[in-house]
Amino acid sequence: MRFASVGKSNGANYAAAGKAVANSSAKIFDVQRKTGPDYGGLSQVAMKTASDEKRAGMKAEASVAQAGIKAVAGMKKAQIQTEVFNRGQEIKNKQRKAGGLAAIGKIAGAGFLAATDNTKGRERPKADYSSINAGYKQKRDALLSDYDNRDTSLTSTSTTKKVAEGSSDSPSVATVGAGNLKPSETGQAYMSTLTKAGMSKQQAAALVGHLKVESDNFRADTEYAPNAYGTKGRGHLQWTDTGNSGGRRTNFEAFASSKGLSPTSFEANSQFLISEMQGNHGNHWTNGASMDGFLQTKNINDASSYLQSNFIRPGVPHTERRLQGAYAALDGFQ
Numbered sequence: 001m002r003f004a005s006v007g008k009s010n011g012a013n014y015a016a017a018g019k020a021v022a023n024s025s026a027k028i029f030d031v032q033r034k035t036g037p038d039y040g041g042l043s044q045v046a047m048k049t050a051s052d053e054k055r056a057g058m059k060a061e062a063s064v065a066q067a068g069i070k071a072v073a074g075m076k077k078a079q080i081q082t083e084v085f086n087r088g089q090e091i092k093n094k095q096r097k098a099g100g101l102a103a104i105g106k107i108a109g110a111g112f113l114a115a116t117d118n119t120k121g122r123e124r125p126k127a128d129y130s131s132i133n134a135g136y137k138q139k140r141d142a143l144l145s146d147y148d149n150r151d152t153s154l155t156s157t158s159t160t161k162k163v164a165e166g167s168s169d170s171p172s173v174a175t176v177g178a179g180n181l182k183p184s185e186t187g188q189a190y191m192s193t194l195t196k197a198g199m200s201k202q203q204a205a206a207l208v209g210h211l212k213v214e215s216d217n218f219r220a221d222t223e224y225a226p227n228a229y230g231t232k233g234r235g236h237l238q239w240t241d242t243g244n245s246g247g248r249r250t251n252f253e254a255f256a257s258s259k260g261l262s263p264t265s266f267e268a269n270s271q272f273l274i275s276e277m278q279g280n281h282g283n284h285w286t287n288g289a290s291m292d293g294f295l296q297t298k299n300i301n302d303a304s305s306y307l308q309s310n311f312i313r314p315g316v317p318h319t320e321r322r323l324q325g326a327y328a329a330l331d332g333f334q
Helices: 002-035 039-113 129-148 157-164 183-196 201-214 248-258 266-277 300-312 319-333
Strands: none
Touching: 183 201, 183 266, 183 319, 201 300, 201 319, 248 266, 300 319
């Protein structure tokens, strides 16, 4: 009995002691949990910080890469622009050299090509630029002189055909010394006179192109043979009387006489031409055209067509020849 009582008391004490230890441990863990470091939170913060650092590093690397790409692109663009500029200068230099050789002419070019001669037994050419150019000019002047003094009194087969067709632009009879200017000088004299009278260079050139065809390149005075009206035109525009009662040729000759000028002179022809176009000798414009209308044309083709249809009215057009003469006159005047 006694043993049993003592054993029961001790068991209770052991139980109470165990409970106290457990409670104490729980309190210690709770205090530690509340007051100790949050290792889970620290781990998450560390992970987020590492992630942010990595993103910032990647962003910095991307910025550096983009800056590098832009720098390389800028350098490449500058290099290309420099190469293009240098290439353009090279092309311009070659063009200037080509233009210089073209201006020298065929003879001068041959002289430059012959500057070296590797053939044995031949003397190297000694001509310099001045002598080569002088020789070229001498031959050019000889050709122009031959052109100015050429005898055009003989009628070719094509000329005879034109006269038979009654063309108002039939060739004229050339008379030696018919004008006070050489034929080769007359076109440019007209360009100067007509532009001073108020025409544009294109309008003046178009008119000169017609005059060249009408007067056999300013080498003539009257037509080779009677035209469709049975008369012969006269002057640079081949002014024609359409019957016995007079007409444009009569007006031209009367005008020259009133001014004390020879009908073959440049002054008589150019002054009467402008006066007639202004309507001072009757209205010879057709289709409602006029001098004012002609002065509104903007280019050679339009000006030439306006004159051909409304003022000159040739029997055989020869439009292409008229335009060629016009462009040649403009080219020589510029």
